[in-house]
Amino acid sequence: MASTNTTPSFTFVLFGATGDLSLRKVLPALYRAHRSDQLCDDGYIVAVARKSMDSADYHAWAREQVRPHLDMERIDEDDWERFLNRITYVALDLTRQDDFTQLRDALDGKPAARVFYLATGPALFEPVCKGLAAAGLHDGGRIVLEKPLGHDLRSSREINDTVGEIFSEQQIYRIDHYLGKEAVQNLQALRFGNALFEPLWRREWIENIQITIAEELGVEGRGDFYDQTGALRDMVQNHLLQLLAIVAMEPPHSMAADPVRDEKLRVLRSLKPIAIDEVNQLVVRGQYQSGLSGGASVPAYAREPGVAAESRTETFVALKAEINNWRWAGVPFFLRTGKRLAERVAEIVINFRPVPYALMGEASLRAGANRLVIRLQPNESMRLYCLAKQPGEGMQLQSVHLDLAFDQFFKAGSMDAYERLLLDVIHGRLALFVRRDEQEQAWRWVEPIMTGWADSARMPKLYSAGTWGPAASSALLAQHGTCWLEEEN
Incomplete structure (x- = not known):
């Protein structure tokens, strides 16, 4: 029986899906939410990275790379396979706006409540946001930004300005897992x-x-x-x-x-x-x-x-x-x-x-x-x-x-921090995420030290x-x- 706390329908788009953060934190957190019946049946994960492979190849990669970061004794094989079946892989060059039409095609028919998780370096934030906008995918979506957001106040503002041209502040989730x-x-x-x-x-x-x-x-x-x-x-x-x-x-x-x-x-x-x-x-x-x-x-x-x-x-x-x-x-x-x-x-x-x-x-x-x-x-x-x-x-x-x-x-059992935060993004809850003015004030305070x-x-x-x-x-x-x-x- 599904939990009464399951999410609404969603599509979770994970950029940088073959990177260290994805395999150590994001995918394990999503699996734990799946395992505890926190994810609705109508919830999909679209993994996006540059590496050329298909969904079956990505599932094989996840079996090898992600499972070591999970509690091995608690993995039910059938449940793990059901989790992998949520995942579709799309190979994209994030610096090419034209490639985002492939992502649009992959999202066709999936729930319009979209979460875009940028498990990438900050240098890719701008091309990803512009690519999503060019493909018409940004409206109503939520975007999750990982640190570091810049190296000082000026660069932080530049990143926030760039993302803010495409997404409103209410759509931006700056994650701090603590x-x-x-x-x-x-x-x-x-x-x-x-x-x-x-x-x-x-x-x-x-x-x-x-x-x-x-x-x-x-x-x-x-x-x-x-x-x-x-x-x-x-x-x-x-x-x-x-x-x-x-x-x-x-x-x-x-x-x-x-x-x-x-x-x-x-x-x-x-x-x-x-x-x-x-x-x-x-x-x-x-x-x-x-x-x-x-x-x-x-x-x-x-x-x-x-x-x-x-x-x-x-x-x-x-x-x-x-x-x-x-x-x-x-x-x-x-x-x-x-x-x-x-x-x-x-x-x-x-x-x-x-x-x-x-x-x-x-x-x-x-x-x-x-x-x-x-x-x-x-x-x-x-x-x-x-x-x-x-x-x-x-x-x-x-x-x-x-x-x-x-x-x-x-x-x-205690919920993993990433699991809680990812569920909050899917539910649209902002309280545990950092607002732009908080982030910039923190930079303002540490700059004299630097x-x-x-x-x-x-x-x-x-x-x-x-x-x-x-x-x-x-x-x-x-x-x-x-x-x-x-x-x-």
């Missing part, structure tokens, strides 16, 4: 659905907030791309600033798309600018050296394929941000991201202020005695730390915690692969009397 994570959604539920936390969610009760996205992996064969991008553009401008905005936003008047995005924009506009001459004091730029990662010896970033030998591209960023508004004035937000770090983890740490008086001993005054840790990956969870009396004589306090592990508490680095002759601070980054990252927090979570533990 916004689709279960724990991020639960952060909003925690704040706005419970009387316990919202009164505490302000400068009077919160000492500092830490947001970390750490990766064990290096550039993984993407040196040519990464050396032109770096951690600031790749992670801070989008993922980290979006998480900051969600943590710090005011309650919207509803959970509809624009009220939520309006509040995130207000946070981004309230970020205290980092002046160029403050960059070296407030921002740490690092680059990994050779070391042990995951028990194996790995090369330095500058020795990775595709990376310039004297590259100054950062693989690590830690910074202090402040929000100049009534709720958050004076509360430091510490953001951190990096490659080849000690473990793969993404988390938000809310450190509440200690009690004002040591009525029950010095432990109650310890920084971090009261803390909320929201884990986004690898396992989504929330953990609330507090102090409790140890059994026995005297008043000895000990840190204890209350856990909410989503996969253990809820019987239904300028400060470009104007400086300093090399990034080096750190060994498999560690938590350069020592300057710890020193940045020590200046404010605190430390990163793993250093305290």
Whole structure:
């Protein structure tokens, strides 16, 4: 029996259908939605790429390339074949407008509710949009744009202007997969659905907030791309600033798309600018050296394929941000991201202020005695730390915690972030996607950092692969009397 949550009829057109993003993320997410009966029977996938082959060849390619990125033990062979039967392959040169007539022919007779997913480089956004318009396919469609959308504010505006000539803002879905994570959604539920936390969610009760996205992996064969991008553009401008905005936003008047995005924009506009001459004091730029990662010896970033030998591209960023508004004035937000770090983890740490008086001993005054840790990956969870009396004589306090592990508490499995976001596109829900003014405000805030680095002759601070980054990252927090979570533990 089909789920009551199935999508309306749709045609999902996947550009770049043989690329890394498609095989690792998009197609597995669509299969999971199919497997859980989230996709209606009248839902079709049209895979578009340059490689010359037919649909049967593409199905064979998917069996070989996509299945390793799925939970193998949960694949039902008949179900997998039914999923592949949804897919039609079309070979196109995306730079040739005339070729889009072949796509129009392939879409003939399929549902007119169309999603165009651009799993391509930004250089192809313009020719794809113009090709769709020339073939008359854009009306009423929705277009999904993957990052990076430009390398600075100017290039971002150029891309948005180009796409905006063909598609209205309500048709454009700028995807940030961190916004689709279960724990991020639960952060909003925690704040706005419970009387316990919202009164505490302000400068009077919160000492500092830490947001970390750490990766064990290096550039993984993407040196040519990464050396032109770096951690600031790749992670801070989008993922980290979006998480900051969600943590710090005011309650919207509803959970509809624009009220939520309006509040995130207000946070981004309230970020205290980092002046160029403050960059070296407030921002740490690092680059990994050779070391042990995951028990194996790995090369330095500058020795990775595709990376310039004297590259100054950062693989690590830690910074202090402040929000100049009534709720958050004076509360430091510490953001951190990096490659080849000690473990793969993404988390938000809310450190509440200690009690004002040591009525029950010095432990109650310890920084971090009261803390909320929201884990986004690898396992989504929330953990609330507090102090409790140890059994026995005297008043000895000990840190204890209350856990909410989503996969253990809820019987239904957690939905993959890409699966949730792709279903939202098909349903036409914009709340979890980034609006143009949000994106451009984020670029506006990080540009002085980029300028400060470009104007400086300093090399990034080096750190060994498999560690938590350069020592300057710890020193940045020590200046404010605190430390990163793993250093305290």
